[in-house]
Protein backbone atom coordinates (compact mmCIF):
# COMPACT_ATOMS: atom_id res chain seq x y z
CA UNK A 1 0.00 0.00 0.00
CA UNK A 2 1.20 3.49 -0.87
CA UNK A 3 0.74 6.40 1.57
CA UNK A 4 0.34 9.94 0.22
CA UNK A 5 0.25 12.92 2.57
CA UNK A 6 -1.76 15.98 1.45
CA UNK A 7 0.38 18.84 0.13
CA UNK A 8 -1.04 21.20 2.79
CA UNK A 9 -2.07 19.67 6.08
CA UNK A 10 -1.96 19.84 9.86
CA UNK A 11 -1.27 22.65 12.27
CA UNK A 12 -1.87 26.22 11.10
CA UNK A 13 0.17 29.24 12.19
CA UNK A 14 -2.70 30.52 14.39
CA UNK A 15 -2.70 27.41 16.59
CA UNK A 16 1.09 27.11 16.51
CA UNK A 17 1.54 30.69 17.72
CA UNK A 18 -1.03 30.18 20.51
CA UNK A 19 0.84 27.09 21.71
CA UNK A 20 4.17 28.95 21.65
CA UNK A 21 2.63 31.70 23.80
CA UNK A 22 1.41 29.13 26.32
CA UNK A 23 4.72 27.27 26.36
CA UNK A 24 6.38 30.52 27.55
CA UNK A 25 4.06 30.85 30.58
CA UNK A 26 6.04 29.97 33.71
CA UNK A 27 3.18 29.63 36.22
CA UNK A 28 0.30 27.83 34.46
CA UNK A 29 -1.47 27.34 37.83
CA UNK A 30 -2.41 31.04 37.90
CA UNK A 31 -3.78 31.01 34.37
CA UNK A 32 -7.23 30.00 33.10
CA UNK A 33 -7.78 29.20 29.44
CA UNK A 34 -11.10 30.72 28.43
CA UNK A 35 -12.65 27.82 26.50
CA UNK A 36 -10.79 25.09 24.62
CA UNK A 37 -7.51 26.44 23.25
CA UNK A 38 -8.01 24.12 20.31
CA UNK A 39 -10.54 21.38 19.66
CA UNK A 40 -7.94 18.66 20.02
CA UNK A 41 -7.90 16.22 22.95
CA UNK A 42 -4.15 15.52 22.72
CA UNK A 43 -3.31 19.22 23.09
CA UNK A 44 -5.91 19.79 25.83
CA UNK A 45 -4.52 16.89 27.85
CA UNK A 46 -0.99 18.32 27.62
CA UNK A 47 -2.21 21.72 28.85
CA UNK A 48 -4.09 20.15 31.73
CA UNK A 49 -1.00 18.18 32.72
CA UNK A 50 1.04 21.40 32.86
CA UNK A 51 -1.49 22.83 35.35
CA UNK A 52 -3.55 25.30 33.32
CA UNK A 53 -7.14 25.75 34.46
CA UNK A 54 -9.52 25.26 31.56
CA UNK A 55 -12.91 26.92 31.38
CA UNK A 56 -15.47 24.81 29.48
CA UNK A 57 -16.81 26.53 26.38
CA UNK A 58 -20.33 26.36 27.83
CA UNK A 59 -19.10 28.28 30.92
CA UNK A 60 -17.53 31.23 29.11
CA UNK A 61 -20.26 33.49 30.48
CA UNK A 62 -18.70 33.33 33.97
CA UNK A 63 -15.60 35.16 35.25
CA UNK A 64 -12.83 32.65 36.11
CA UNK A 65 -11.14 32.95 39.51
CA UNK A 66 -7.60 32.90 38.06
CA UNK A 67 -5.88 36.31 37.78
CA UNK A 68 -4.70 35.70 34.21
CA UNK A 69 -6.96 34.60 31.36
CA UNK A 70 -5.90 33.18 28.01
CA UNK A 71 -8.11 34.23 25.12
CA UNK A 72 -7.99 31.35 22.65
CA UNK A 73 -7.21 31.51 18.92
CA UNK A 74 -10.98 31.50 18.30
CA UNK A 75 -11.24 34.99 19.87
CA UNK A 76 -13.95 36.62 22.00
CA UNK A 77 -16.22 39.62 21.64
CA UNK A 78 -15.17 43.10 22.73
CA UNK A 79 -18.09 43.02 25.15
CA UNK A 80 -16.70 39.94 26.91
CA UNK A 81 -13.15 41.31 26.76
CA UNK A 82 -14.29 44.44 28.64
CA UNK A 83 -16.11 42.35 31.25
CA UNK A 84 -12.94 40.40 31.97
CA UNK A 85 -10.66 43.45 32.20
CA UNK A 86 -13.26 45.30 34.33
CA UNK A 87 -13.09 42.34 36.74
CA UNK A 88 -9.34 42.97 37.09
CA UNK A 89 -8.14 40.10 34.90
CA UNK A 90 -4.94 40.26 32.87
CA UNK A 91 -5.59 38.93 29.38
CA UNK A 92 -3.11 36.80 27.44
CA UNK A 93 -4.49 37.16 23.95
CA UNK A 94 -3.81 34.38 21.43
CA UNK A 95 -6.63 35.35 19.07
CA UNK A 96 -5.57 34.41 15.54
CA UNK A 97 -5.02 37.51 13.37
CA UNK A 98 -7.37 36.00 10.80
CA UNK A 99 -10.14 35.80 13.41
CA UNK A 100 -9.42 39.42 14.33
CA UNK A 101 -9.83 40.25 10.63
CA UNK A 102 -13.26 38.58 10.68
CA UNK A 103 -14.31 40.60 13.76
CA UNK A 104 -13.16 43.82 12.09
CA UNK A 105 -15.00 43.04 8.85
CA UNK A 106 -18.27 42.28 10.65
CA UNK A 107 -18.00 45.40 12.80
CA UNK A 108 -17.26 47.66 9.81
CA UNK A 109 -20.22 46.29 7.91
CA UNK A 110 -22.46 46.75 10.94
CA UNK A 111 -21.16 50.29 11.60
CA UNK A 112 -21.86 51.21 7.98
CA UNK A 113 -25.52 50.29 8.47
CA UNK A 114 -25.54 46.88 6.77
CA UNK A 115 -27.45 43.90 8.15
CA UNK A 116 -24.72 41.32 8.82
CA UNK A 117 -25.09 37.69 7.78
CA UNK A 118 -22.43 35.38 9.20
CA UNK A 119 -21.99 32.13 7.28
CA UNK A 120 -21.07 29.55 9.90
CA UNK A 121 -22.28 27.58 12.89
CA UNK A 122 -24.21 29.58 15.48
CA UNK A 123 -22.95 27.28 18.24
CA UNK A 124 -19.27 27.76 17.33
CA UNK A 125 -17.29 29.96 19.76
CA UNK A 126 -15.67 31.93 16.96
CA UNK A 127 -19.06 32.87 15.51
CA UNK A 128 -20.46 33.65 18.97
CA UNK A 129 -17.51 35.98 19.59
CA UNK A 130 -18.39 37.90 16.43
CA UNK A 131 -22.17 38.10 16.85
CA UNK A 132 -21.91 39.05 20.54
CA UNK A 133 -20.80 42.53 19.38
CA UNK A 134 -23.52 42.96 16.73
CA UNK A 135 -26.98 44.48 17.15
CA UNK A 136 -28.77 42.84 14.23
CA UNK A 137 -27.48 39.81 12.39
CA UNK A 138 -28.28 36.33 11.13
CA UNK A 139 -26.13 33.19 11.21
CA UNK A 140 -26.64 30.59 8.49
CA UNK A 141 -24.81 27.30 8.04
CA UNK A 142 -26.66 25.97 5.01
CA UNK A 143 -28.57 27.11 1.94
CA UNK A 144 -31.83 25.98 3.62
CA UNK A 145 -31.33 28.45 6.50
CA UNK A 146 -31.05 31.54 4.28
CA UNK A 147 -33.97 33.96 4.61
CA UNK A 148 -35.19 37.31 3.38
CA UNK A 149 -33.63 39.96 5.59
CA UNK A 150 -35.19 43.31 6.60
CA UNK A 151 -32.50 45.48 4.99
CA UNK A 152 -31.56 47.22 1.75
CA UNK A 153 -27.87 46.49 2.43
CA UNK A 154 -26.57 43.12 3.54
CA UNK A 155 -22.97 42.46 4.56
CA UNK A 156 -21.82 38.85 4.43
CA UNK A 157 -18.82 37.40 6.27
CA UNK A 158 -17.84 33.82 6.97
CA UNK A 159 -16.50 31.67 9.80
CA UNK A 160 -12.78 31.29 9.08
CA UNK A 161 -12.89 27.50 8.72
CA UNK A 162 -15.98 27.22 6.52
CA UNK A 163 -15.63 25.36 3.17
CA UNK A 164 -15.36 27.80 0.27
CA UNK A 165 -17.75 25.89 -2.00
CA UNK A 166 -20.50 25.76 0.65
CA UNK A 167 -19.99 29.46 1.40
CA UNK A 168 -20.34 30.29 -2.31
CA UNK A 169 -23.65 28.40 -2.51
CA UNK A 170 -24.98 30.20 0.57
CA UNK A 171 -23.92 33.60 -0.84
CA UNK A 172 -25.79 32.81 -4.03
CA UNK A 173 -28.89 31.88 -2.04
CA UNK A 174 -28.69 35.14 -0.05
CA UNK A 175 -28.73 37.05 -3.36
CA UNK A 176 -31.65 34.98 -4.64
CA UNK A 177 -33.73 35.51 -1.47
CA UNK A 178 -32.93 39.25 -1.30
CA UNK A 179 -33.11 40.39 -4.93
CA UNK A 180 -33.48 44.13 -4.22
CA UNK A 181 -30.76 44.38 -1.56
CA UNK A 182 -27.18 45.50 -2.12
CA UNK A 183 -24.96 42.65 -0.94
CA UNK A 184 -21.36 43.13 0.14
CA UNK A 185 -19.23 40.00 0.61
CA UNK A 186 -16.02 40.05 2.58
CA UNK A 187 -14.03 36.84 2.22
CA UNK A 188 -12.97 35.95 5.77
CA UNK A 189 -12.24 32.26 5.18
CA UNK A 190 -8.65 31.73 6.32
CA UNK A 191 -5.94 30.79 3.82
CA UNK A 192 -4.66 27.74 5.76
CA UNK A 193 -8.21 26.32 5.65
CA UNK A 194 -8.48 27.00 1.91
CA UNK A 195 -5.07 25.41 1.32
CA UNK A 196 -6.04 22.28 3.25
CA UNK A 197 -9.36 21.92 1.47
CA UNK A 198 -7.74 22.32 -1.93
CA UNK A 199 -4.94 19.88 -1.08
CA UNK A 200 -7.52 17.31 0.04
CA UNK A 201 -9.46 17.68 -3.20
CA UNK A 202 -6.28 16.97 -5.15
CA UNK A 203 -5.46 14.03 -2.86
CA UNK A 204 -8.92 12.51 -3.40
CA UNK A 205 -8.13 12.11 -7.10
CA UNK A 206 -5.29 9.72 -6.23
CA UNK A 207 -6.48 7.50 -3.34
CA UNK A 208 -9.09 4.88 -2.39
CA UNK A 209 -9.24 5.88 1.29
CA UNK A 210 -8.17 8.77 3.49
CA UNK A 211 -7.06 8.94 7.13
CA UNK A 212 -8.04 12.29 8.70
CA UNK A 213 -6.30 13.14 11.99
CA UNK A 214 -7.89 15.67 14.33
CA UNK A 215 -10.22 16.33 17.25
CA UNK A 216 -13.71 14.84 17.19
CA UNK A 217 -15.13 18.33 17.89
CA UNK A 218 -12.81 20.17 15.50
CA UNK A 219 -14.91 21.96 12.91
CA UNK A 220 -12.27 22.08 10.20
CA UNK A 221 -11.36 18.41 10.78
CA UNK A 222 -15.01 17.35 10.46
CA UNK A 223 -15.20 19.34 7.23
CA UNK A 224 -12.25 17.38 5.83
CA UNK A 225 -14.04 14.15 6.77
CA UNK A 226 -17.22 15.39 5.14
CA UNK A 227 -15.42 16.31 1.92
CA UNK A 228 -14.16 12.70 1.63
CA UNK A 229 -17.69 11.38 2.19
CA UNK A 230 -19.16 13.75 -0.40
CA UNK A 231 -16.60 12.49 -2.93
CA UNK A 232 -17.51 8.86 -2.08
CA UNK A 233 -14.05 7.99 -0.74
CA UNK A 234 -13.68 5.82 2.39
CA UNK A 235 -12.54 7.93 5.34
CA UNK A 236 -11.18 7.07 8.80
CA UNK A 237 -11.24 9.89 11.37
CA UNK A 238 -8.80 9.33 14.22
CA UNK A 239 -7.22 11.46 16.95
CA UNK A 240 -4.09 9.34 17.52
CA UNK A 241 -2.04 6.66 15.76
CA UNK A 242 -3.10 3.98 18.28
CA UNK A 243 -6.61 4.05 16.81
CA UNK A 244 -5.42 2.80 13.40
CA UNK A 245 -6.63 -0.73 12.56
CA UNK A 246 -4.63 -2.54 9.83
CA UNK A 247 -7.81 -4.32 8.64
CA UNK A 248 -9.26 -0.99 7.51
CA UNK A 249 -6.81 -1.04 4.63
CA UNK A 250 -7.46 -4.55 3.28
CA UNK A 251 -7.64 -4.24 -0.51
CA UNK A 252 -6.56 -0.57 -0.49
CA UNK A 253 -3.69 0.22 -2.90
CA UNK A 254 -3.23 3.90 -2.03
CA UNK A 255 -4.27 5.71 1.14
CA UNK A 256 -4.21 9.47 1.68
CA UNK A 257 -3.32 11.26 4.92
CA UNK A 258 -4.43 14.68 6.10
CA UNK A 259 -5.07 16.46 9.42
CA UNK A 260 -7.01 19.34 10.93
CA UNK A 261 -5.38 22.66 11.75
CA UNK A 262 -5.06 21.88 15.48
CA UNK A 263 -3.25 18.56 15.04
CA UNK A 264 0.25 18.51 16.52
CA UNK A 265 3.04 17.80 14.01
CA UNK A 266 4.26 14.89 16.17
CA UNK A 267 0.76 13.35 16.18
CA UNK A 268 0.64 13.53 12.38
CA UNK A 269 4.15 12.05 12.15
CA UNK A 270 3.17 9.15 14.46
CA UNK A 271 0.15 8.38 12.27
CA UNK A 272 2.29 8.56 9.14
CA UNK A 273 4.88 6.19 10.66
CA UNK A 274 2.23 3.67 11.71
CA UNK A 275 0.51 3.82 8.32
CA UNK A 276 3.86 3.23 6.62
CA UNK A 277 4.46 0.25 8.90
CA UNK A 278 1.02 -1.15 8.06
CA UNK A 279 1.69 -0.55 4.35
CA UNK A 280 4.93 -2.54 4.45
CA UNK A 281 3.24 -5.73 5.71
Ligand code: SF4
Nearest residue numbers: 012014096098160190
Ligand atom coordinates in the same frame (compact mmCIF):
# COMPACT_ATOMS: atom_id res chain seq x y z
S1 SF4 B 1 -7.72 27.77 11.33
FE1 SF4 B 1 -7.26 29.75 10.34
S2 SF4 B 1 -8.34 31.26 11.58
FE2 SF4 B 1 -8.23 29.39 12.82
S3 SF4 B 1 -6.37 29.61 14.03
FE3 SF4 B 1 -5.78 28.54 12.16
S4 SF4 B 1 -5.08 30.15 10.73
FE4 SF4 B 1 -6.25 31.12 12.36
